[in-house]
Structure formats: C-alpha cells, structure tokens
Amino acid sequence: MKExxxxxxxxxxxxxxxxxxxxxxxxxxxxxxxxxxxxxxRMMRDEPAVEAPxxxxxxxxxxxxxxxxSLWKALGEALLRPxxxxxxxxxxxxxxxxxxxxxxxxxxxxxxxxxxxxxxxIGFHMMGTTLAPPGWVHWQPLVALITAAVLIAVxxxxxxxxxxxxxxxxxxxxxxxxxxxxNGIAIRLDWNIPISVxxxxxxxxxxLLTGIFLIGMIHNYGKKYANV
Amino acid sequence: MKQIDEGEIIGRVLGGDREAxxxxxDAYKGPVYRLAFRMTGSAQDADDLTQETFxxxxxxxxxxxxxxxxFPWLYTVSLNVIRNHLRRANALQEESARNEASEAxxxxxxxxxxxxxxxxxxRLQGYLLRLPIPVRExxxxxxxxxxxxxxxxxxxxxxxxxxxxxxxxxxxKIRLMMEADGxxxxx
Numbered sequence: 524m525k526e527x528x529x530x531x532x533x534x535x536x537x538x539x540x541x542x543x544x545x546x547x548x549x550x551x552x553x554x555x556x557x558x559x560x561x562x563x564x565r566m567m568r569d570e571p572a573v574e575a576p577x578x579x580x581x582x583x584x585x586x587x588x589x590x591x592x593s594l595w596k597a598l599g600e601a602l603l604r605p606x607x608x609x610x611x612x613x614x615x616x617x618x619x620x621x622x623x624x625x626x627x628x629x630x631x632x633x634x635x636x637x638x639x640x641x642x643x644x645i646g647f648h649m650m651g652t653t654l655a656p657p658g659w660v661h662w663q664p665l666v667a668l669i670t671a672a673v674l675i676a677v678x679x680x681x682x683x684x685x686x687x688x689x690x691x692x693x694x695x696x697x698x699x700x701x702x703x704x705x706n707g708i709a710i711r712l713d714w715n716i717p718i719s720v721x722x723x724x725x726x727x728x729x730x731l732l733t734g735i736f737l738i739g740m741i742h743n744y745g746k747k748y749a750n751v
Numbered sequence: 752m753k754q755i756d757e758g759e760i761i762g763r764v765l766g767g768d769r770e771a772x773x774x775x776x777d778a779y780k781g782p783v784y785r786l787a788f789r790m791t792g793s794a795q796d797a798d799d800l801t802q803e804t805f806x807x808x809x810x811x812x813x814x815x816x817x818x819x820x821x822f823p824w825l826y827t828v829s830l831n832v833i834r835n836h837l838r839r840a841n842a843l844q845e846e847s848a849r850n851e852a853s854e855a856x857x858x859x860x861x862x863x864x865x866x867x868x869x870x871x872x873x874r875l876q877g878y879l880l881r882l883p884i885p886v887r888e889x890x891x892x893x894x895x896x897x898x899x900x901x902x903x904x905x906x907x908x909x910x911x912x913x914x915x916x917x918x919x920x921x922x923x924k925i926r927l928m929m930e931a932d933g934x935x936x937x938x
Contacts, residue, residue, distance in 0.1 A: 529915075529916065529919050530912060530915040530916070530919075533915045533916075533918055533919045534900065534915070536918070536922070556926070559926050560919075560922040560923065560926055563875075563922050563925050563926060563929070564893075564894050564922060566871060566875055567875060567890065567894035567895055568894045568895075568897070570872050570875070570895065571872075572781070572785060573784070573785050573788050573789075574781070574784075575780045575781050575784035575785075575801070576784075576794070576798060579780050579784065579798060579801060579802070580773065580776050580777055580780055582798075582802055583776045583780070583801070583802050583805045583806070584770075584772070584773050584776060586802055586805075586806050587769055587772055587776075587805065587806060587809050588769060590806060590809065590810070592810070596810075
C-alpha cells in the first residue's frame, strides 16, 4: 500500500464511520487489519479523561510566586523575546508608535554612536602624537561611546513599554539635544584649526537630526499614555 | 474549559501581575496533566511534570508571540518537559506504570463498567508506554487529546505526513502487541 493511501486511511481512524475501501481493494485481510487499528483508536478515544488532582493549581501557583529570575536570565529573556519592528522613520514621526519601535530607533542611534566611537578611536590613533587633537576633542571617542551606551540603555528600558520609560526617554533625549550643541561649540572653541568648524557642524547636525527625530517619536509614543 | 482572553492575561503576567497566570493554569491544567499522565503512566510524575510545565511556561512567556494560539505553544513546552523527564527516567518499567496508573481517579460511576473499562484502559496504557516516545506523543495527542493532525504537526515540530505515519505505526505496534498477548483489538 502506498504511503499516501495509508495517510488517507489514518485520517479516517476513529472517525464516525471509517472508509477503508482503499484497504479493501488490496485484500480482505488488509481491510480487517485496518478495522482492528480503528478499534484501538476508538478505545483510546473512548477512554474517560483523567482528571487533574485537586490542589494542583495551588501547587503550580506556589512555585510561580516563589520563582525568582536572575538578572542575567531576565536580560536574556528581554533580548531574545521575538519582536516585530518596522524601519519606517516617517511613520514613527506621524503616528503613535509602540515601545518596541521606540526602543528599536534608540538602539539604532546608539549603535551609530558606537560605530562612530570606534572610527574616531582609529582615526585619532592614526594621527599620532604630533597631530593629536587637544583636550576636549581628544575625549570625543569616549563621549561617543558614553552616548551610545546611554541611548542603548534607554532603548532597552523602552522595551518595558511603560509611562516611566517614556518619561526617562524624553528627559534623556532633551539632555542629549542640549549636550550635542554644547559639545559642538566646545569642539570648535578647543580645537583652533579651520577643519574644526566642519567637524563641529557635522557633530551638531547629526546630533540635532537624530535628537529631533527621537523627541518627535517619543512625543508620539507618549500619546499612548496621555489619557492614563 | 473556560473562555478566557489569553492575550490580555499574558499581557498582564508580562507586566508583572503573577497572579493573573492562575487563569491560564486553571484553563489548561487538565489537558497538560492528561498529556503528562498518558506519556508517563504515573499520576505522581504527571503532577510534577504539570507543575514544571507551567513554571517553564511562566519563565518563557516573554518568548510567546502575540497572536499565536496559546495552547499549542503550551503543549510544545509540556512535551519538551516530558521528553526530558522520560530521557532521565529511561528505564520506565511497564509494570510500575501499570501500578501507578491505578492511582488516577476513574471518572466512571458504574463499578462494573469501571472495572472492565479500567482493565482495558490499563492494558492500553501499558502498550502505549512500550512505544517509542515520538510515536507515543502522536497517539496521545491524536486520540486521547483529540488534536487535529495539523496541530499535532505544529506541536511536535514534524510534517503532517510524518505525524500521520507515526500514528499509523503506533497503532500497528499496539495491534501486534495485543495479538501477541491474545487480545482482540475490538475488545
């Protein structure tokens, strides 16, 4: 008998009235064998359901209440949890967004600063000691790294999708906006070479664009909690 | 089973309301217990495994995808817990399983009918425990739990065709065991 025929008959097993005509085409013995299989299936199906013992729910809930998640496990769960986030910045500025989408954009901006930090470190290292930039500019890789860490931390916190997360994200973004302007001006004042103007303009422009985008998105995210 | 808004309950649990989880336990403790009981043949093991299943589900609830049906997901968690247990308790004896199986409450009221049905049920349970775990899973899900072939394939992570063939092979093995023991399948 073909596997497809077996599958078709298996579907009939323990049904209301099994159709074993395909099996009967092979031989009467085959038909009898299928009826026996159907009988076994019927016996299983007709078995009365075993009831869960009393108090099982209480025992389960006692374990659930006593359960403590370790910090690492909680972090792992939060990061491994499947999510859907669409990359559509225009939509994020026009319509209400979820905490997960907000989180995604914060982490993306954070990742940008992490990459920028690495590039600055490499660049400054290649410039050597004679061309090394002065004081505040010298610290820019670290500034970018800290900015990345803060934005990613806020992004992770936004996964919680709550009012407090929205408030922290808004304050953090305003602080970020203020900081990029001060940082740009400090770069220009501290590094007295013509190229520093472009360096400062680029730093401020990137900071303002990303900052305004994040604050606009957080505003849309905050609408969700406006009436709460 | 009570009608509950699983999505809303899961949202509350994920938001930190552990007590909300009791609604899910209440709704699904029966099917999970039955599955564990049929797979192990032991009321005590089924009780432990049911607790373990719900605890595992609680721990990994964050990975549950919104919009997905909860019960197949819970069955998958339960099967993983049961498989691990059966692997550990590799040498599960048929005789001890028969003895343990009698611990479960028999819902029939008529004593004579209960005696006949009980013996038949124990015999079937014994044969079931002699089957390989994946085959046993397929039979339990199909005939004791009444799942569709599609759900069985989804819960066990197999193809539809493979699930059907496992059921066929399982029934055939039981038929041969019954024949060897001198019982007719229609008994």
